[in-house]
Amino acid sequence: MSRNGSVAELDAVVARVASAREVLGPDRDVAVDCHGRFTLATARRLAPLLEPLHPFFIEEPVVPENSHMIGHMVEATTIPIATGERLYSRQEFLPVLQAGIAIAQPDLSHAGGISEVRRIAALAETFDVVLAPHCPLGPLALASCLQVGFATPNYLIQEQSIGIHYNTGAEVLDYVADTAPLKFVDGSFERLTGPGLGIEIDEAAVRKASAGWERWQNPVWRHADGSVAEW
Numbered sequence: 001m002s003r004n005g006s007v008a009e010l011d012a013v014v015a016r017v018a019s020a021r022e023v024l025g026p027d028r029d030v031a032v033d034c035h036g037r038f039t040l041a042t043a044r045r046l047a048p049l050l051e052p053l054h055p056f057f058i059e060e061p062v063v064p065e066n067s068h069m070i071g072h073m074v075e076a077t078t079i080p081i082a083t084g085e086r087l088y089s090r091q092e093f094l095p096v097l098q099a100g101i102a103i104a105q106p107d108l109s110h111a112g113g114i115s116e117v118r119r120i121a122a123l124a125e126t127f128d129v130v131l132a133p134h135c136p137l138g139p140l141a142l143a144s145c146l147q148v149g150f151a152t153p154n155y156l157i158q159e160q161s162i163g164i165h166y167n168t169g170a171e172v173l174d175y176v177a178d179t180a181p182l183k184f185v186d187g188s189f190e191r192l193t194g195p196g197l198g199i200e201i202d203e204a205a206v207r208k209a210s211a212g213w214e215r216w217q218n219p220v221w222r223h224a225d226g227s228v229a230e231w
Contacts, residue, residue, distance in 0.1 A: 002223060005042045014049050021053045029056035031082075036063030037230045040072060047077035057082040057103050063230060067092075071099030084120075085134035087111065093120050097127040103156060107134040108144045121152045130156035137161075139176045143197040150191050158189065170209065177202045 002009060013032075020030040032055050034043060043061035050058070057080040061073045064086040074081050080102030087093050088111045093104060104124040106117045121131045131154055133145040142160055149155040162172045162182070173179045177200040181192050192198025221229045 003037065003039045003042060005038065005046065010042075010046055010049060013046060014053070017050055017053050017055065031056040031059060033059040034061045035230065036060045036066075038062075040066065040069050043073055044076040047073070047079055051077060051079060055079050059083065059103075059105070060085070064092075067096050067099075070096050070101065074100035082132065085110075089116065090119050090123050093123060097124060097129055102129060103132050104129050105132050105134045105159075107136075107141075108148065109137050109141050114144055114148055117148050118152070121148065121154060125154040130154045132156045133158060135159045135161070139172050139182065139199055139201065140197065142172065142182065143192060143199045146189055146192055147197060175202055175205050175209070176200060 005013075017030060017032060024030055030053075032050060034046075038046065038061065040062050043058070047058060047061075058073075058077070059082040061081060061083075062069055064083070067083070067087070070081065070083060081100070082103035082105055083096055083101055084093060084103075084105035085107045087096070087106065093106070097104070104120060106120050108114060108117050111117055111120065117133065124131055131149070131152055133148060135142050135145045135158065142158075142162075145158055149158055160172075161167055173182060176182065181194060181199050182189065194200070218231055221231050223229045
């Protein structure tokens with residue numbers, strides 16, 4: 001998808017969301033993650049096309065560096081706007097909350113851990129905004145998110161990556177001694193009741209993984225003309 005999307009590209013996005021909506025039906029939700037890859041103008045063009053499909057939310061319609069413009073996106077659509085995985089403090093969340101976002105998505109691994117995200121959640125509550133923590137990492141990050149969720153009245157939903165394709169060779173549950181606390185029950189996690197964060201890390205598995213560790217770099221994604229794109 002180019003930043004200034006063509007008619008064909010916009011139609012392709014709508015078609016994919018329509019396919020998901022058809023499969024999921026009216027009782028389940030589908031969200032659309034732009035990950036800041038569009039210009040504001042393109043995101044504003046896309047949103048009205050998606051409204052008949054009733055997405056759960058549109059995530060990161062602009063890059064976090066352009067958060068000062070996200071209010072224009074809020075005004076352009078009835079679809080709830082979500083952002084926050086790359087905002088790192090209450091101070092960075094305040095402007096987007098004031099701009100009218102509906103869903104705050106702090107990442108506990110980036111935004112100061114449990115203490116700061118609880119403060120972000122409390123600030124979001126004063127704007128009638130719900131919390132959906134970003135969680136692409138391992139079991140400690142997930143357990144931390146869940147502990148915040150269980151103590152947060154304006155909690156909405158928890159992102160998680162158990163079984164997702166990019167975890168091949170490093171699955172979240174590979175690093176816990178007992179997977180039962182992170183088992184899904186009717187599509188949800190039950191309250192963690194163990195000591196600490198509620199899970200026990202398999203230290204032997206972590207040491208084994210660290211022995212073969214290689215320096216990881218974010219993949220480089222490019223547009224058709226070769227220019228560097230937003231990953």
